[in-house]
Amino acid sequence: MKSGLIICFLLLFGVLSIQGQQIDVKEIELAIKNPESRFFYPLLLKRFNSLDTTLKKEDFKHLYYGFAFRENYFPFEMDELEKRLKDLNYAKKFEDVIDLADSIGHSVPTDLTVLFEKSYALRSLAKKEEVIVRSKYNVLLKAVLASGDGKSPETAYQVVFFGDEMEVLSALGFRILERQTILKDNRFYDVWILGKNKQKLEKLYFDVTIPHKFEEQQLIKDLKESN
Template sequence: MKQVLLILFILLSMLSGYAQSFYFEKPDYKEIEKAIKVKGSDYYYSALMERYHRADTTMTLEEKRHLYYGYSFQPKYSPYDTPDFADSLRAVLQKDQHSDSELKRIVKYADLLLADNPFDLRAINYQLYALEKLEKQEAFRKRLNQMNITIEALLSSGDGLKKESAFYVIYTTHEYDLLDILGFQFGGQQSLIEHYDYLKVAENPSQVEGMYFDVSPCLNSLNKMFK
């Protein structure tokens, strides 16, 4: 498990400097919803997802944003589901060392998680660890590119320092992923303020007290569940 976390640290550290100077703009969900329905356009959703599955490195930032935020309008979007096989993956990851057969199981379970949520950064990270150990270089590069696509979309949405510049996420797990990317540690306190999650962060050199995340798609999905 320690080696898995080390891979996460290395990969996210590569992006942390990039994150600090990233230009950001909050997503316009209404415009995105319209754009991804236009067949033949650059933002038509099924075409974007096909490019994502190919790990297309030529995608523009706007295409990445329409891909990520547009997923909240897809029938499969269910931000509060917990697949049964997630426990199976966690059980394998508890070990400090893994045999080839165990590494292949990690790849298999991660694939199942990603079939349910293609932007699950933790599943991608665990699979990257296994693929590196198995020396599956092409598959490793593909997953790494997909991770980058997702992270770039997230980082383009804000800086998280106040509600007006909150990060926009479609999964609450991405809040904690972004803290890691930016070099912060969760301070143990979470608050829901209107449609924003506020996470307090541990003491840090930047003297940032906490970060804001717009979780509107998550709340909308939750409301639909209880209608």
């Protein structure tokens, strides 16, 4: 029975569109905090973790971007945790990767890097759970890919974790040369300069306003608490 659910879940992930769409973060924030909404976050997360095959791409969008409005959202702290996972995988300490990823995943279930590194470790140990973790990774990655095409600031991919930029770049097969961070129209963008590629793209844009705005809000909060 469980294997059948996994297959259905994977088939659902496979048909998701990756065409660009504008992300209305205000609408998402209201929806995930509303107990009467189908996107109420606790229920949405429960369905996601139970491999609910009736979830649709709007659900996954709210799941990924809605996490930015949860109390456990600390984007800058995730950078160090992601690095530790990568280092452990590089050292082939796969059991340690799984343990650390599980401890992170309880409070931060939508970080793409965490899911990828756990999936890699599980696959290295030939554990069946890898199929489930990889499917979760794939659907959240597609939610990010659906946010734009990355060709301009106006159509930038929108992420809630900085590490997710690398997951998108890797999934698209781009070789990167350098990164620049710019501010345009009161929004923050990471601009990745690309190596030669078949698409003949010179740059790829990521909208990182959400994590940067969190930094500003946290700074204001810290200043208020210190007075």
